Amino acid sequence: xKDEKIIVTLLxxxxxxxxxxxxxxxxxxxxxxxxxxxxxxxxxxxxxLLGDLKxxxxxxxxxxxxxxxxxxxxxxxxxxxxxxxxxxxxxx
Amino acid sequence: xxxxxTESILxxxxxxxxxxxxxxxxxxxxxxxxxxxxxxxxxxxxxxxxILKYAKNLNKYADELEAEYSIPIINRRIAxxxxxLIGESCKNYDYVYLxxxxxxxxxxxxxxxxxxxxxxxxxxxxxGDLALVESIPEALRVTDRICSSINVASSKSGINMDxxxxxxxxxxxxxxxxxDADGIGAAKLVxxxxxxxDNPFMAGAFHGIGEPECELNVGVSGPGVVAAAVAALPKxxxxxxxxxxxxxxxxxxTTTGELIGREMAQRLGIxxxxxxxxxxxxxxxGDSVAGIFQAxxxxxxxxxxxxxxxAMLNDAVKKGGIMASSHVGGLSGAFIPVSEDAGMIExxxxxxxxxxKLEAMTSVCSVGLDMICISGDTPSDTIAGxxxxxxxxxxxxxxxxxxxxxPVPNKKVGDMAVYxxxxxxxxxxxxxSLSSTGxxxxxxxxxxxxxxxxx
Numbered sequence: 421x422k423d424e425k426i427i428v429t430l431l432x433x434x435x436x437x438x439x440x441x442x443x444x445x446x447x448x449x450x451x452x453x454x455x456x457x458x459x460x461x462x463x464x465x466x467x468x469l470l471g472d473l474k475x476x477x478x479x480x481x482x483x484x485x486x487x488x489x490x491x492x493x494x495x496x497x498x499x500x501x502x503x504x505x506x507x508x509x510x511x512x
Numbered sequence: 513x514x515x516x517x518t519e520s521i522l523x524x525x526x527x528x529x530x531x532x533x534x535x536x537x538x539x540x541x542x543x544x545x546x547x548x549x550x551x552x553x554x555x556x557x558x559x560x561x562x563i564l565k566y567a568k569n570l571n572k573y574a575d576e577l578e579a580e581y582s583i584p585i586i587n588r589r590i591a592x593x594x595x596x597l598i599g600e601s602c603k604n605y606d607y608v609y610l611x612x613x614x615x616x617x618x619x620x621x622x623x624x625x626x627x628x629x630x631x632x633x634x635x636x637x638x639x640g641d642l643a644l645v646e647s648i649p650e651a652l653r654v655t656d657r658i659c660s661s662i663n664v665a666s667s668k669s670g671i672n673m674d675x676x677x678x679x680x681x682x683x684x685x686x687x688x689x690x691x692d693a694d695g696i697g698a699a700k701l702v703x704x705x706x707x708x709x710d711n712p713f714m715a716g717a718f719h720g721i722g723e724p725e726c727e728l729n730v731g732v733s734g735p736g737v738v739a740a741a742v743a744a745l746p747k748x749x750x751x752x753x754x755x756x757x758x759x760x761x762x763x764x765x766t767t768t769g770e771l772i773g774r775e776m777a778q779r780l781g782i783x784x785x786x787x788x789x790x791x792x793x794x795x796x797x798g799d800s801v802a803g804i805f806q807a808x809x810x811x812x813x814x815x816x817x818x819x820x821x822x823a824m825l826n827d828a829v830k831k832g833g834i835m836a837s838s839h840v841g842g843l844s845g846a847f848i849p850v851s852e853d854a855g856m857i858e859x860x861x862x863x864x865x866x867x868x869k870l871e872a873m874t875s876v877c878s879v880g881l882d883m884i885c886i887s888g889d890t891p892s893d894t895i896a897g898x899x900x901x902x903x904x905x906x907x908x909x910x911x912x913x914x915x916x917x918x919p920v921p922n923k924k925v926g927d928m929a930v931y932x933x934x935x936x937x938x939x940x941x942x943x944x945s946l947s948s949t950g951x952x953x954x955x956x957x958x959x960x961x962x963x964x965x966x967x
Contacts, residue, residue: 429521455515468518480580499525501582503516508767510520512835 424480425503426451426471428487432496434465442469445490449483450476465496470503528583531736532799533765535772536792537587538574539627539712540567541719541785542726544593548601555602556613563590563617563626566726566782571622573779577772585772586934589625590618591717591729596631600640607644611651611658618657625700627717630661632707634669635957645678649685652697659715665705665903667910671958673900679703680896680952684919687888691921694929698918699851699883703899705906705913710786711842716879716914727785728777729842732769733792735853736799737761738825742807754808755828762789762832770837788842789833790878791825793853795936801825801846802855813855814864822846823876843912845878851931851938852883861939868944875905880914885929885938888921895919897948900958908961 430442439456446453446469455470476483484500491498527533547558567590574585592614599607611629618626629651631641648660662679665671683703687695702715709720712729719726741761742754749757769787777784793801802813808821826845834840848870850856859865867884874880880902886895899915906913920929923940930937 427516427521429525457516457518459518466518466522468516468521470515481576484579499582501524502580505581505583505768505771506516506520506524508771509524509764510517512763 424473425454426473427501427503427506428469428471429499430467430491430496431464432494434460435494438465438467438494438496441490441494442467442487445486446471449478449486451483527734527737527764531734531740532794532796533734533737533768534584534586535730535769536733537589537712537731538570538585538773538776539589539591539717539729539731540570540726540780540782541591541710541712541723541729542566543719543723544595544598547598550601550603552599552602552604552606552609555598556610559598559610560613560617563614564620566780567621567623569780573776576779577775581772583768583772587625588623589627589712589714589717590623591712591719592626592628593719593721594628594630594632596638596641596644597721599644600638605640605643607647608651608654611647611655615655615657623657625657625659625714627659627661627714628719629658630663630718632663633675634663634666634672636672637675645682648682648701649689649697652686652700653689659700659717661702661704661707661716661718663704663707664899665907667706667907667963668960670960671705671900671903671907673952673957674955676703676899676903677896677952680892680899683895683917684892687919688921694923694931695888695918695920696931696935699916699931699935702914702916703903705903706911708842708912712788713790713792713843715916723785724783727783728773728780729785729788730769730773730776731788731790731792731842732765733790734761734765735791735793735801735804737765738791739798739800739803739807742804747809751824755824758825758828759832762829763836765789766833766836784839786839786841787833787837789829789837789840789844790842791829791846793847793849793856794934795852795854795857797854800853800855801848802853802859806855812862812864813859814866814869818869819872819876822848822873826876826878843878847879847882848873848877849883851885851929851936852934853936857936857938860941867941871901871905874902874913875909879912880906882914882916883935883938884917885920885940886917886943887924887940888919890919890943893947893949893952894943896952898943900952904958907958
């Protein structure tokens, strides 16, 4: 469980403090950030973040609930998913 | 080094959010062969305890996986050994009691269906088989979550026409005793030719006798994803390109199912069985197999060309999916239930899809005549003719075929039968009014077909 990588995807209207809010929550829950990419698509801000739960003392559910709360606060759509769904789906 | 591809992430999210990609079912398949006893109450007790032991965490783990991957797992189900085999160990048969036990166990562990209230009778009935079949109307009347399937034909054994005739009466009676809900009992009852023993989908799921003690089978879905991918191709893309696109999407859908299936099996501490890579529609707009036909270029399901489009779709889904999983089984292909597919419902309402066209389509789809509502006053001999025709298609073509027709009590052609949820709704459609009686009442078996001279 603890060596699981997660992908966090955040979508919505651009505003001040998005990265700050998200990374603060991740730091609080002990999630190490390994990579971040962000872009603007059709006027929407989209951010992708690769996190590692290895050193976190929290469960996946606790982390997901905390990040969902961040999404709600920012009024943005947030997806928190284990990374292997993408690895499996998009490679042979 | 790039650790992830943003396009892949957005594509996955889009498939789930916009095009209804989901895991249609995680089905715990469980042998009940060690539950036999002379005393039916003891059989019931053993069945109940065994189901609770194995399935108590099924919902919990499915919820966990749903959260971890953000992909809906729509149904959590159980498939068991054909109950005719278990119940006939008793001195006094009481299959309705066993159905109630299964129903109670299903409710206790929170699964929406238990499949396997059935028998394999393609060559004939044992006493237990016959008792089970005769108990079906009452068993489906007094339970909520039981599905029943009877295998009445196979390519190796031919068609048991005595069973076909019997089942035609059982189908009609089951609809009659559940008349207050438009004959919903018959929506949970299916006749098979060449029934797969590891199918996770209802109403035909059961745990065959060649299967292990228990295993976890998964059914994936995603007709909306396929329709969207096909629609995104240029209108003049040739059929090879179209087939390749379907294969690519089927691969992606299947890998997701395989991932969830293996994780689920590991958490339950049981072996992973198979993935059934079927395109199973729902009444939700955009989650329709009929929608794929339109994306392929047909005006609507039912147009000439629909059978060819379905044949290509069914084959491409198998080819794409087979690469994505080590063990593919079940029904695997495209389902064409009428009431469960918004596009099929519309095509039937408008008269584009007739009973005869549906029958033709079943010669190339993955199952058969599925969730088709017919007038409640259809003679049972006509239903026997319908079942016999469909069994013949499966027997000769060495494929699975099935019949799940609902003779809706007190309703006529053009009326609507409404079930709600995944079972949806369907207009009553016309069947041929000529008599089948002289043929279906001859009795005996249609002999097994020759497997050479294929033409």
